[in-house]
Amino acid sequence: MSHLLEVKNLSVAFPTEDGLVQATDDLSFHVDLGETLAIVGESGSGKSVSSMAIMGLHNPKSTQISGQVLISSLGHSTDVVTASSEEVRRLRGGTVSMIFQDPMSALHPYFTIGNQISEAWLLHNDGTKADARKKAIEMLDLVGISDASNRVDAYPHQFSGGMRQRVMIAMALVNHPKILIADEPTTALDVTVQAQILKLLKDMQHEFNMAVILITHDLGVVAEVADRVNVMYAGRLVEEGSVNEIYKNPVHPYTIGLLASVPRVDQAHGTRLKTIPGQPPSLISLPGGCAFEPRCEFAKFVPGNLCKTTRPQVEEKHTGHLARCHLSAAEIKAHQ
Amino acid sequence: MLKYISKRVFYAFVMLFVLSMVVYLIFGLVPIDPAKLSCGTHCNPVVVEANRHRLGLDIPLWHQWWNFIMGLFQGRTYGEGAAMIHCPAPAFGYSFPNNACVTEVMAGAFPFTFTLAVGAFILWMTIGISFGILAARKKGTYIDRLSTAFVLIGSSLPIFILGLLIYITAFLLHLIDPITQGTWVSPLSDPIGFFRNFIFAWITLALAYAAIYTRLTRSNVIETSTEDYIRTARAKGVAERDVLYRHNLRTALAPLITNAGLDFGGLLGGAIITERVFQLPGLGYMSIKAVLRDYDLPLIMGTTLLAAAFFIFFNLIVDIAYAYLDPRVRLN
Numbered sequence: 112m113s114h115l116l117e118v119k120n121l122s123v124a125f126p127t128e129d130g131l132v133q134a135t136d137d138l139s140f141h142v143d144l145g146e147t148l149a150i151v152g153e154s155g156s157g158k159s160v161s162s163m164a165i166m167g168l169h170n171p172k173s174t175q176i177s178g179q180v181l182i183s184s185l186g187h188s189t190d191v192v193t194a195s196s197e198e199v200r201r202l203r204g205g206t207v208s209m210i211f212q213d214p215m216s217a218l219h220p221y222f223t224i225g226n227q228i229s230e231a232w233l234l235h236n237d238g239t240k241a242d243a244r245k246k247a248i249e250m251l252d253l254v255g256i257s258d259a260s261n262r263v264d265a266y267p268h269q270f271s272g273g274m275r276q277r278v279m280i281a282m283a284l285v286n287h288p289k290i291l292i293a294d295e296p297t298t299a300l301d302v303t304v305q306a307q308i309l310k311l312l313k314d315m316q317h318e319f320n321m322a323v324i325l326i327t328h329d330l331g332v333v334a335e336v337a338d339r340v341n342v343m344y345a346g347r348l349v350e351e352g353s354v355n356e357i358y359k360n361p362v363h364p365y366t367i368g369l370l371a372s373v374p375r376v377d378q379a380h381g382t383r384l385k386t387i388p389g390q391p392p393s394l395i396s397l398p399g400g401c402a403f404e405p406r407c408e409f410a411k412f413v414p415g416n417l418c419k420t421t422r423p424q425v426e427e428k429h430t431g432h433l434a435r436c437h438l439s440a441a442e443i444k445a446h447q
Numbered sequence: 448m449l450k451y452i453s454k455r456v457f458y459a460f461v462m463l464f465v466l467s468m469v470v471y472l473i474f475g476l477v478p479i480d481p482a483k484l485s486c487g488t489h490c491n492p493v494v495v496e497a498n499r500h501r502l503g504l505d506i507p508l509w510h511q512w513w514n515f516i517m518g519l520f521q522g523r524t525y526g527e528g529a530a531m532i533h534c535p536a537p538a539f540g541y542s543f544p545n546n547a548c549v550t551e552v553m554a555g556a557f558p559f560t561f562t563l564a565v566g567a568f569i570l571w572m573t574i575g576i577s578f579g580i581l582a583a584r585k586k587g588t589y590i591d592r593l594s595t596a597f598v599l600i601g602s603s604l605p606i607f608i609l610g611l612l613i614y615i616t617a618f619l620l621h622l623i624d625p626i627t628q629g630t631w632v633s634p635l636s637d638p639i640g641f642f643r644n645f646i647f648a649w650i651t652l653a654l655a656y657a658a659i660y661t662r663l664t665r666s667n668v669i670e671t672s673t674e675d676y677i678r679t680a681r682a683k684g685v686a687e688r689d690v691l692y693r694h695n696l697r698t699a700l701a702p703l704i705t706n707a708g709l710d711f712g713g714l715l716g717g718a719i720i721t722e723r724v725f726q727l728p729g730l731g732y733m734s735i736k737a738v739l740r741d742y743d744l745p746l747i748m749g750t751t752l753l754a755a756a757f758f759i760f761f762n763l764i765v766d767i768a769y770a771y772l773d774p775r776v777r778l779n
Contacts, residue, residue: 204684216675231683
């Protein structure tokens, strides 16, 4: 059975004066209808770059992309990497939609929100401006904006951050996409508003039965809303599995470190927060072996120089639980 | 919106009022005596004093200023009987070297300045914006480098050299006749003669200004293209063409209105060098003559105030246009 979205061996690189920046490297994953996939990782781990690649938003002149991004729509599969720009444009905002981190700057300041939502609808549907406006009001109502028929003529600067994110969601969903990519949708918002927006996303997912790719570095958010998790490090997928599996039995040393560094309410007062020593590597000329090796506490348990010399492949460590590590799940467990 | 406009209009008038005071004060302090200048070099002191009285210069400066302001609304009459001179409103004073009311002199010069400014404005906005957009779209290519060269030459070449180069070229190609150049021909009766009068002056001014507008447009378009809302537009499926023309240019070109308004308003006060090079007897040509040759204080005052009024007026237009374009300004 083919997946709704299947990313195969995706590599995105940006040539710069200092060398080739390998933003994502041999990335493969998939998403199915109705599920929520969280992609976690620190800044520069390739989360946003891979989502931009799914949307076909990279400038082909300044980007080198290889691999496949297959999107199934109406029984037909399109490879975003090789499709014509017109084909990709039709997918964008129609089959795949995206919302962004900072709702303050993601809306055009000169157009009313109704105008911006209508535009998105008109791009993918045949209809009059009046139909589009009606649709915009309907969507604003759906995402919880009160008095939508009046607020539709307001400008973005007249809304608060949380309201603007609701507007963004209304705009992204106006064409009933199959996939919604949410790139750190709550990072720029207050904590209370964050919870509302996450709930809204969840509600909308049920309403429209779509797949959600949630990009975040907030592990609390992941635990709350995701079904599966991709952990990324230095442009590579290091671990993939269900939320339960990843949180209970992490098998990659990076994931273990990441989970240990989350502050917990039940922690004894005065305990120091655990951190992962060192810095993420530069994406120009990555080490030949495992990208995480210089910071890895478990590398010393691997015989010889294997971590330095050989790049580990993604392997199934438990059923449906993949990781890119030379150690087996049992070995990791033993040394933990 | 109405409140915003009326506030701006009020400020504009306050500014003009204060400006007239300052200009009057400066001219009151200048060691030039219009009364003495009005009757030649070997002049009888009695005649000088009589002229001083006739011109209304024998009363305190503030009173002179007040008469000047009243004259703008009511017109002014100098002297009595046979020697009486009347300048109808708006009277800016009387210019002895020209034997005419200042308003009349300025009205004769204004069509030249106005035509020059409008033609050059249209030309430079068209060249500057289209070249700027093109350079931004083809960033890094030879077209972009060409635009950089154009900007460099256009903004660093002094306008009198650029003007002379164009004048000489046009002259050598028999496109300009120094004898008839600068005599007013109506665009209705002789459109070709009208264009021949102005076209090279337009090109001169336009090249100099277009350089600035090319640079501004290019950098604004490039800067706007990195904005989040441009990415949003692409993400919802807007075609590249509309991303540029509908989403990008709207914000990228708005700041140009400020420059355009002020440059145009400034030019309406007279393009001194260009008018001089191309023998166009406009406001700039006239004021430089008044300053350097005639010491014609009333005329200098008139052109100064007129230039300032244009500048302030177009400042006002810019404020209103900006508010119209940017809802964040309009609705606050």
